[in-house]
Amino acid sequence: MPLPANGAPWPPPQLAKLYRDIRIDDAWYSGDHDKLTRVYRDNELRKDGRRRLWSRDRDVHQGKRDTRLHIPLAGDIATASADLLFAEPPTFTVAAPRTQDRLDEVAEADGIANTLLEAAEVASALGGVYLRITWDRELAARPLLTVVHADAAVPEWRWGRLATVTFWHELASDSATVWRHLERHSPGRIEHALYQGTADNLGVRVPLTEHPEVATLADSLGPEGDSIETDIDRLTAAYIPNIRPSRRHRGSPFGRSDYAAPLYDLFDALDTTWSSWIRDLRLARARLLVPDGYLRDHGPGRGASFDDDREIWQLLNIPPTEAGGITLSQFAIRVAEHAQTAEAVTRQAVLSAGYSAQTFGLGDQSTAVTATEVKARERRSMTTRGKKGRYWSPEVADMLHVLLMLDRALFTPGLTVERPRIEFAPVVSDDPLSTAQTLALLTQAEAVSTETKVRALHPDWDETAVHEETDRILAETGQAVPDPMQAGQLL
Structure with a gap:
């Protein structure tokens, strides 16, 4: 599929449901x-008839402070997902030493580990993310690995694999x-x-020089004036699903977000719980109910006030009734009820997203535990990490x-190119005592070599x-001496 024709609706109608979910x-x-x-004011999202906390119109609060409280659990889930994958940088290895040196140089200079960390967080939230290779000779003497969000791309699939993709973004405008700007990647x-x-129509295609943000691209285009030949037969972009299948778009190659539909209700319930809790705090502020006679009159049209710091009162002309004194009004704060509800909702949301409660600090954190115990407690998170x-x-x-x-074609001629091997760093390192005990048992069973023990x-x-x-x-243990049975061969 070529670039869209003039007047095409945008975003493309076939992606309307996906973009809506995103x-x-x-x-x-x-x-x-x-x-x-x-x-949540969108009519399509309110057909279920539910009265969500965030479906209330803002105009209800005109002249009043919005008392709704949002707990960023969704953002915490995305951050935890990215941390499990890339908090410790992965290692990229190739066989050729010179290529390894160049790969290490580019990875460090470009901050590829940070790029992957960002991409993983976005993928967790939006269901997937795109990685794109580009370059800018004036900016850096190396190719660049960049991230494109899932709602800024129009992919084309073949057998469930990304064949071509068109990235797009809106440029600044004063009208x-x-x-x-559309950027279509295809092999080569x-x-x-x-x-x-x-806002909803692509409009008319014009020269790149018409807008200053992309005008410099015009100089890098080929003879046809609309494309760049990469001189390689590979696609310079990739789609990484957060996890599959997509439950709302069954059969599609798109990934699903960690917030798959059931979590919307839990997020809303958590915000409702905390908003109610904070409301209890506001209502529980101590208030004094005083008779009119206790108020100091400030004159006509200027109202009256009560001085709660005053220690001596003059004689007041009030009837001697039982209700004539100062009354303290203070409501109870339902701390335990709100705390238990908030923790239960948070725990269920975390589990539904595929993570262990301990990953988010829900559980007993007061005692020291071994690496083995940590792995056991966070097994669900480790399983999700492995799948992703x-x-x-x-x-x-x-x-x-x-x-x-691309680096060989543009910056480093003669570079030996090979596909790197990716190795993820361990999330939890084994403590020395546990490792020593394991190696001791394996040695006793004569099931491990010295070299394997050193590697472990x-x-x-x-x-x-x-x-x-x-x-x-x-040598120190005397195991390096020659085999006596082979002594005759040493002569």
């Missing part, structure tokens, strides 16, 4: 009160005109186009492969260090 996920992820209110080619249209990692590993490896191919104790060591340490241990 809009809801984005509202919860952002935690913005205005976004949440706009989303009602909407300027859109990247096309650029600028459209001048309206299997979606990330091949796509990240493909993108780094493309990055090296020092997983970060390279081959040379492992072999040198193994030789030292064998």
